[in-house]
Amino acid sequence: MKKTVIGFALTGSFCTIDKALVQMEELVRRGYEVQPIFSFNIALLDTRFQTAQSIWERALEITGREPFTTLQQVEPIGPKRLTDAYVIAPATGNSLAKLANGIYDTPALLGAKSHLRNDRPLVLAVSTNDGLSTAAQNIGILLARRNVYFVPYTQDDPFHKPRSLVTEFSLLPKAVVSALSGIQLQPIFTPIPQYVLDSETSS
Numbered sequence: 001m002k003k004t005v006i007g008f009a010l011t012g013s014f015c016t017i018d019k020a021l022v023q024m025e026e027l028v029r030r031g032y033e034v035q036p037i038f039s040f041n042i043a044l045l046d047t048r049f050q051t052a053q054s055i056w057e058r059a060l061e062i063t064g065r066e067p068f069t070t071l072q073q074v075e076p077i078g079p080k081r082l083t084d085a086y087v088i089a090p091a092t093g094n095s096l097a098k099l100a101n102g103i104y105d106t107p108a109l110l111g112a113k114s115h116l117r118n119d120r121p122l123v124l125a126v127s128t129n130d131g132l133s134t135a136a137q138n139i140g141i142l143l144a145r146r147n148v149y150f151v152p153y154t155q156d157d158p159f160h161k162p163r164s165l166v167t168e169f170s171l172l173p174k175a176v177v178s179a180l181s182g183i184q185l186q187p188i189f190t191p192i193p194q195y196v197l198d199s200e201t202s203s
């Protein structure tokens, strides 16, 4: 039987790349075929979190597939029906803004556009410090868009980064399974962490 193929695009939330790669590995463990896809910034930038080369090597090691890093590589995703589901994890404020506004100028985004033309699910894993400010309108647009689903997310550090939203990465495989059945995994907002409930400053 043909395996379900998941396009897994990484964009430049460099501090959450390792968490996304753990879930990429989990999808492979669950029997999915996974094709890594990189935004240009993922493919090119060395940061204080990791080098571009190390992300490339890790994705290849996990999936056995060379990551797509060019527009030419992702363009056939739709015409050749290469992906059953397409994940953008992590999804930056930058990529969410482009996606919401029909701008597809990176492999991560053009791959998503190409995939969506087959009426198949796109799953987004938000990770951005402006999730409850500038990015909020883009998340709102995408919440209302057909075939777009979200991995549940929450405020990761409400007192120090009050506008930040980050996906609960451990829910990514469940969100993909739900999206393949046309269902948004609920609740979209993950529970408030106990430390926030306990905190005196939260009252």
Ligand SMILES: Cc1cc2nc3c(=O)[nH]c(=O)nc-3n(C[C@H](O)[C@H](O)[C@H](O)COP(=O)(O)O)c2cc1C
Binding pocket: 010, 011, 012, 013, 014, 015, 016, 039, 040, 041, 042, 047, 048, 049, 091, 092, 093, 094, 095, 106, 127, 128, 129
């Ligand atoms: C070290 C580092 C960490 C970053 N973390 C984030 C992040 O968590 N979320 C985010 O939206 N942008 C983050 N950015 C900014 C994005 O990388 C930047 O907006 C970039 O243009 C995103 O491009 P892409 O979405 O095509 O990958 C970070 C940048 C750097 C250098």
